[in-house]
Structures are given as C-alpha cells and as structure tokens.
Ligand SMILES: [Ca+2]
C-alpha cells in the first residue's frame with residue numbers, strides 16, 4: 383500500500399505522468415482510477431525456497447549407507463541425515479522420521495523405521511536398521527524403499543519424499559554410501575504392487591479318487607515364503 387507520501391506517484395501508485403508533480407493531498411471528490419492489472423507482489427521468496435523450484439531442493443536430501451552382510455544374511459541400513467526438508471507443519475518445521483520398506487512385500491516384517499526427531503528440517507539420525515534373513519536372491523529381486531515422513535500428533539503422518547534402491551546395485555560385504563535428492567511418491571498402483579508381490583511358492587498334489595469319492599490333497603513343500611515375523615522368518619502351516 384502506498385501512503386500519501388511520494389510526491390512523484392499518486393495514491394494509486396500510477397505514474398505521475400508529464401506534469402511531473404502531483405497534488406500531495408488528494409481532493410475530496412472521487413478520483414477516476416483507470417482499470418489496471420492487480421499489482422504483482424515483489425518476487426521475494428522465503429530463504430528456504432530461494433535456490434530452485436526443482437524437486438531436489440523442494441523436498442530435501444537424504445544421506446544413508448547400505449551394507450549387505452552376506453555371511454549373516456543381514457542388510458544393514460544406516461540412515462545418517464536429511465537436509466533442507468520441506469516444511470510440513472504450521473511452525474515451518476517438521477518432525478521427520480525415516481521408514482524402510484522392502485519391496486515387493488507387504489508384511490510388517492518388511493517395515494522398519496527410525497525414531498522421530500522433533501521440529502527440524504535438518505535431522506541427524508545416525509541410526510542403523512537391519513533386515514535379517516536376507517538371501518542372495520532377495521538381493522537380486524528386491525528393492526529398498528526409503529521414505530521420509532513428518533509425524534503429526536492429531537492427524538495422519540505426512541509423506542515428505544522417498545527414494546528407491548534396487549538391491550542388486552549393492553556389492554556383498556561392501557558399504558555403499560548414498561546422498562540423494564528425495565522424490566515425490568512414485569505412483570504405486572496397488573493392484574500392480576500386489577501382482578508383483580510374491581508371497582512364496584507351494585508344491586501340492588491333487589488326486590480325485592473315484593473309489594473313495596474323495597479328493598486327496600498332498601502338501602509337499604513351500605519355498606521363498608514371505609517373512610512374517612520380525613526375525614525375518616515365519617512359522618508356516620497349511621489350511622485347506
Ligand atoms: Ca504436518
């Protein structure tokens with residue numbers, strides 16, 4: 383808003399024109415003001431968004447490292463820190479934590495998370511989360527999804543950004559360090575996710591006996607069952 387101060391510019395901010403000076407106090411009558419486009423606010427962005435509108439700086443960056451310990455069938459995920467996270471709360475901050483998810487797979491044993499750090503956009507976790515029962519085949523087939531979220535007390539936690547690492551990128555017994563730009567949630571079609579998701583294989587035999595008028599079901603064995611327990615294994619049984 384302009385006050386009545388500037389001698390070169392009238393009350394509406396119009397150029398003073400050829401006269402070179404304008405009455406300092408506007409007269410009492412209605413002043414015809416020509417229609418003009420709404421004044422554009424000056425392009426000063428807040429510091430946090432100052433660099434670029436690119437996803438990388440918009441969502442933040444994440445530093446982590448991964449180590450597949452082949453002998454112990456363990457995948458160690460060390461979540462170091464994030465920087466410049468997108469503000470997710472009214473106070474301009476967030477309460478970030480990191481969630482890990484081994485894909486494909488939907489069981490709880492596939493999910494791990496760090497603790498939540500309060501009111502920060504530059505959290506340092508330095509936490510190592512470990513998946514047990516990881517096989518060489520998992521290392522070829524599976525993808526680690528790492529997402530950063532904002533914990534909220536009175537509503538659902540909010541997703542900030544994620545990255546995905548196909549485990550075949552890792553060399554056994556060799557720590558690989560990543561420093562990545564968080565991305566928006568990659569669209570995961572739930573049905574597609576389900577079809578991709580293999581929960582294991584079962585070998586059965588079926589035989590219809592006309593003599594006994596019965597169906598004989600033989601349960602032979604299972605392989606590559608999805609881990610349903612936190613130790614990376616399951617205690618399976620078969621129901622018919
Ligand atoms: Ca929030």
Ligand SMILES: [Ca+2]
Nearest residue numbers: 471477533534
């Ligand atoms: Ca929050």
